[in-house]
Amino acid sequence: MSHRLIACEHCDYLHVEENIPAGSVACCVRCGSPLYSAEQSRFxxxxxxxxxxxxxxxxxxxxxxxxxxxxxxxxxxxxxxxxxxxxxxxxxxxxxxxxxxxxxxxxxxxxxxxxxxxxxxxxxxxxxxxxxxxxxxxxxxxxxxxxxxxxxxxxxxxxxxxxxxxxxxxxxxxxxxxxxxxxxxxxxxxxxxxxRIAPASLRYLDQSDLADLSNGNSVSQARHYGLLTCHTCAMVVKDQKDGHTRCPRCGDVVHQRKxxxxxxxxxxxxxxxxxxxxxxxxxxxxxxxxxxxxxxxxxxxxxxxxxxxxxxxxxxxxxxxxxxxxxxxxxxxxxxxxxxxxxxxxxxxxxxxxxxxxxxxxxxxxxxxxxxxxxxxxxxxxxxxxxxxxxxxxxxxxxxxxxxxxxxxxxxxIWDRTGMGGSQQSSTPDVYAQDQVEKQGTPS
Ligand SMILES: [Zn+2]
Ligand SMILES: [Zn+2]
Known part of the structure; x- marks a missing residue:
């Protein structure tokens, strides 16, 4: 399993994807919204x-x-x-x-x-x-x-x-x-x-990209890493800062916020x-x-x-x-x-x-x-x-x-305006996500 980055669509908290048992759903550690399900091999x-x-x-x-x-x-x-x-x-x-x-x-x-x-x-x-x-x-x-x-x-x-x-x-x-x-x-x-329908050559951002993006700071929201989440397919992409960032997976225009x-x-x-x-x-x-x-x-x-x-x-x-x-x-x-x-x-x-x-x-x-x-x-x-x-x-x-x-x-x-997105989390998001995601995986 590649440790892909995934950001919560409801609070922008950044997680690293982990293997979860079949039939379970990983939830956001911060707001509790569902993040992703166990990967499906058969449809x-x-x-x-x-x-x-x-x-x-x-x-x-x-x-x-x-x-x-x-x-x-x-x-x-x-x-x-x-x-x-x-x-x-x-x-x-x-x-x-x-x-x-x-x-x-x-x-x-x-x-x-x-x-x-x-x-x-x-x-x-x-x-x-x-x-x-x-x-x-x-x-x-x-x-x-x-x-x-x-x-x-x-x-x-x-x-x-x-x-x-x-x-x-x-x-x-x-x-x-x-x-x-x-x-x-x-x-x-x-x-x-x-x-499954993404282009075969598509490269996902993963844990190894985090160190470069965070500049050593401990931050929690994807936007602090200069990352955007596609509103259509939830892929995490780097912000091109020109207002025309396109999602390489679904082709939609990606905005930091609506x-x-x-x-x-x-x-x-x-x-x-x-x-x-x-x-x-x-x-x-x-x-x-x-x-x-x-x-x-x-x-x-x-x-x-x-x-x-x-x-x-x-x-x-x-x-x-x-x-x-x-x-x-x-x-x-x-x-x-x-x-x-x-x-x-x-x-x-x-x-x-x-x-x-x-x-x-x-x-x-x-x-x-x-x-x-x-x-x-x-x-x-x-x-x-x-x-x-x-x-x-x-x-x-x-x-x-x-x-x-x-x-x-x-x-x-809701989370942006209160300043909660900053450096209030003591642990780095990847470690935090790792142990919480497993705890929160519940059978769907
Ligand atoms: Zn969340
Ligand atoms: Zn997309």
Whole structure:
């Protein structure tokens, strides 16, 4: 094993890679974020899951998800019908977002895994493998088929009260697709793929380079060594100081920190706060049932579920649509503010909170998916119909703005501004990393 240098993407602490037992993950000694997994020699398991996922995805797109029967009339919907309905009803933004998150991104995710893992398993090279894996890193957060499934279950709960609803083949395909896609992700560390598709002549910086770089100082952050971490593939490279350092492994431009990170993160968070008001005032949909129309806001939607005794679903919707956005906005504001002010304090906890908010934000899309399903399925005019409302547009805007805000923020700033990156560590980073990495290796 070469003792390659690796810097934490969340706090910039520099480590030296060590051998860790198969199936374990090495974590950062300073902030606890995962650094790398044990090197993988075979990729057949994630490949098998990717091929299975593709077959299920084809079924999910070719057959009806639900069949809705009422007063002798029958309507069916597919994955694409929500997109079409939003488009026809004059909501192009919602049509675009639902198409991206429930069709385009999941399909690209599966395709990219097959396109890259199949040639690796056959020991051949295909053109553009690096490019595909690089785009995958950008697309991954927008793949939300798992959230779509929850939206589907909420829609189903709302419909069964007043009509006959039958689940179609696509419904079961989506139910199977979620665990298969999850297995595809947990059996593969994308960083291990980068090692395999990197140019053969690529030289990694390792322990032997440290002495030259540190000038004998005991420092801990990669930036103090004049090193940068590629945001796409996590390779550590020397800063060319011209602002145009390119990663030799994935080809992306590498920056010391994300450009104008805090101001962009604040601006996007402020957008989310502003959109949160119309998202809760305006109805997300209008339900017409036997000639009577009623507008549903996010809050009244939860109340209706609770009144009907559907407590588990009401709690899920309340958590995803009301609790998560508020908690996310408050937590991100706290992280940004303490970073801006350069406050010391619980830096590790702040990093953890940032990581968690980055992960949970997408679950708020549940209500948007629910509206897309109901509007596509319930189209019986005055007998029963569902029209999307402006509240859904604003709410979708809140979810996207908070996601983009978290993406714009560079968590390494949490550690930079407090001056913790300097010479406060008594031991040299390599020795420190070596013994801690082994202790923290936990089975994944
Ligand atoms: Zn760290
Ligand atoms: Zn890179």
């Amino acid at each position: 057949d398991k994630p490949l098998a899951f990717a091929i299975t996922a593709l077959l299920l995805f084809i079924i999910a797109n070719s057959y009806p998800i639900l069949t809705f029967a009422m007063e002798g009339r029958v309507e069916t919907n597919t994955l694409g019908s929500g997109v079409l309905t939003f488009w026809q009803e004059g909501f192009p933004f919602l049509a675009f977002m639902v198409a991206l998150t429930s069709i385009v991104a999941p399909l690209f995710l599966i395709f990219a895994h097959i396109y890259v893992l199949l040639p690796i398993s056959l020991n051949i090279r295909l053109p553009g493998m690096q490019k595909v894996w690089r785009i995958l890193a950008m697309v991954r957060p927008w793949s939300m088929l798992d959230v779509f499934l929850i939206g589907l279950l909420v829609a189903l709960t709302k419909l069964t009260d007043f009509a006959q609803v039958i689940a179609g083949p696509a419904f079961f395909a989506i139910c199977c697709l979620i665990p298969v896609a999850l297995l595809m992700n947990v059996t593969l560390d994308p960083r291990n793929v980068w090692r 450009a104008r990170s805090l101001s962009r993160a604040w601006a996007l968070l402020a957008t989310a706060v502003i959109l949160y008001v119309p998202a809760n005032i305006f109805p997300i949909m209008t339900v017409t049932y036997l000639g009577r129309s009623e507008a549903d806001t996010i809050l009244s939607g939860v109340a209706v579920l609770a009144k009907a005794g559907e407590w588990p679903i009401a709690i899920v919707v309340f958590t995803a649509s009301i609790l998560v956005p508020i908690v996310k906005i408050v937590m991100l504001s706290w992280v940004y503010m303490t970073t801006y002010l350069g406050l010391s304090g619980p830096l590790k906890e702040r990093t953890l909170i940032y990581r968690v908010t980055e992960l949970v934000g997408r679950w708020s899309m549940v209500d948007v998916f629910m509206v897309s399903i109901l509007a596509a399925l319930v189209k019986l005019g005055n007998i029963a119909s569902v029209q999307p409302g402006f509240g859904a547009v604003a709410f979708c805007g809140v979810v996207i703005a908070t996601m983009l805000s978290a993406m714009a923020f560079d968590p390494r700033l």
